[in-house]
Amino acid sequence: xxxxxxxxxxxxxxxxxxxxxxxxxxxxxxxxxxxxxxxxxxxxxxxxxxxxxxxxxxxxxxxxxxxxxxxxxxxxxxxxxxxxxxxxxxxxxxxxxxxxxxxxxxxxxxxxxxxxxxxxxxxxxxxxxxxxxxxxxxxxxxxxxxxxxxxxxxxxxxxxxx
Amino acid sequence: xxxxxxxxxxxxxxxxxxxxxxxxxxxxxxxxxxxxxxxxxxxxxxxxxxxxxxxxxxxxxxxxxxxxxxxxxxxxxxxxxxxxxxxxxxxxxxxxxxxxxxxxxxxxxxxxxxxxxxxxxxxxxxxxxxxxxxxxxxxxxxxxxxxxxxxxxxxxxxxxxx
Numbered sequence: 001x002x003x004x005x006x007x008x009x010x011x012x013x014x015x016x017x018x019x020x021x022x023x024x025x026x027x028x029x030x031x032x033x034x035x036x037x038x039x040x041x042x043x044x045x046x047x048x049x050x051x052x053x054x055x056x057x058x059x060x061x062x063x064x065x066x067x068x069x070x071x072x073x074x075x076x077x078x079x080x081x082x083x084x085x086x087x088x089x090x091x092x093x094x095x096x097x098x099x100x101x102x103x104x105x106x107x108x109x110x111x112x113x114x115x116x117x118x119x120x121x122x123x124x125x126x127x128x129x130x131x132x133x134x135x136x137x138x139x140x141x142x143x144x145x146x147x148x149x150x151x152x153x154x155x156x157x158x159x160x161x162x
Numbered sequence: 163x164x165x166x167x168x169x170x171x172x173x174x175x176x177x178x179x180x181x182x183x184x185x186x187x188x189x190x191x192x193x194x195x196x197x198x199x200x201x202x203x204x205x206x207x208x209x210x211x212x213x214x215x216x217x218x219x220x221x222x223x224x225x226x227x228x229x230x231x232x233x234x235x236x237x238x239x240x241x242x243x244x245x246x247x248x249x250x251x252x253x254x255x256x257x258x259x260x261x262x263x264x265x266x267x268x269x270x271x272x273x274x275x276x277x278x279x280x281x282x283x284x285x286x287x288x289x290x291x292x293x294x295x296x297x298x299x300x301x302x303x304x305x306x307x308x309x310x311x312x313x314x315x316x317x318x319x320x321x322x323x324x
C-alpha cells in the first residue's frame with residue numbers, strides 16, 4: 001500500500017483530535033489524543049488518562065502504543081507511524097523510539113502546550129543535562145548482585161532480544 | 163518516619179535486584195527491576211516485561227510507577243523514592259519526573275547496560291537534539307481543531323490539573 005498522501009494525513013489527524021476531544025470532555029484527562037497507523041490502517045488509539053486512570057504514564061502516545069501492541073501481539077511497531085495532537089514530551093518521544101515507530105506526525109507544538117499549562121520544556125532540559133546537573137536527584141547505590149545479574153543476561157541462552 | 167539510612171538503601175536495592183532476577187529467569191524480559199518506597203514502605207514493584215507483555219513501554223520503572231499508582235489510587239507519587247537496578251533510560255527518567263518522585267537510587271550505569279546490549283546513549287542524544295536534527299522524523303501536520311481543543315481545555319471548569 002502507498003504511503004498516505006496529504007488528505008490521509010489530515011484525516012488521520014482529525015481522528016486523533018476526535019479521540020482527544022471526546023475523552024477530554026468525558027473527564028479522562030488533558031486535551032491530547034494519538035493514533036498508530038500501519039499501512040493505512042488504524043491499529044492503536046490513545047488519549048490522556050493520567051487523572052482518570054491514576055497513571056502518570058498514561059499520555060496519549062503511550063496509551064496508543066500499548067493499545068497497538070496489544071492488538072497486534074507484538075512489542076515492535078516498525079513500519080507504523082503515529083499521529084498525535086501535540087508534540088510528544090520526552091517520555092513519549094522515547095517510548096515512540098523504543099516501539100520502533102517510523103515517523104511522528106504532530107499538530108500543536110510544545111509552545112502551544114506551554115500556553116495551556118503543560119510546560120514540557122523544563123523536562124526536555126532536564127533529560128538533556130549531565131546527571132550531576134539535574135534537578136531530580138539521581139544517586140548511585142552500587143550492587144554486586146545487579147552487576148552479576150547483567151552478566152547472567154549475556155549468558156542466558158533463551159533470551160528474546162528487544 | 164526517618165529517611166532510610168545506608169543499610170535500608172542496600173536492602174531496598176536488593177529487593178529490586180531480586181524482582182529483576184526472578185522475572186528475568188522466568189522469561190519476562192531484560193535484567194531490570196524497580197521498587198517505589200514511601201516512608202520506608204514498598205508501595206510499587208516493577209520488572210521488565212517488554213517481550214512477555216508485548217509492551218515496549220513496560221520497563222521496570224514504568225511498571226513500578228503504574229503499580230504504585232494503582233495501589234494508592236493516585237497519579238502523584240510525591241514524597242516517594244525509586245530504587246532501580248539500572249540508570250533509567252530517557253523514557254523512564256521522564257516518567258519518574260511526571261510521577262513527581264523525589265529521588266532516584268540506581269545500581270548499574272548506562273555504560274554497564276551498553277556492555278550487555280542495551281545502549282540508551284543514542285536515545286539520550288536523540289532526545290537532547292533540536293527537532294530538525296533528530297533521526298526519528300517529526301513532521302508537523304497543523305490542525306485548527308487541535309488548537310481549538312487546547313483553548314477548550316483552558317476554559318474547562320471541572321478539569322483536574324496534573
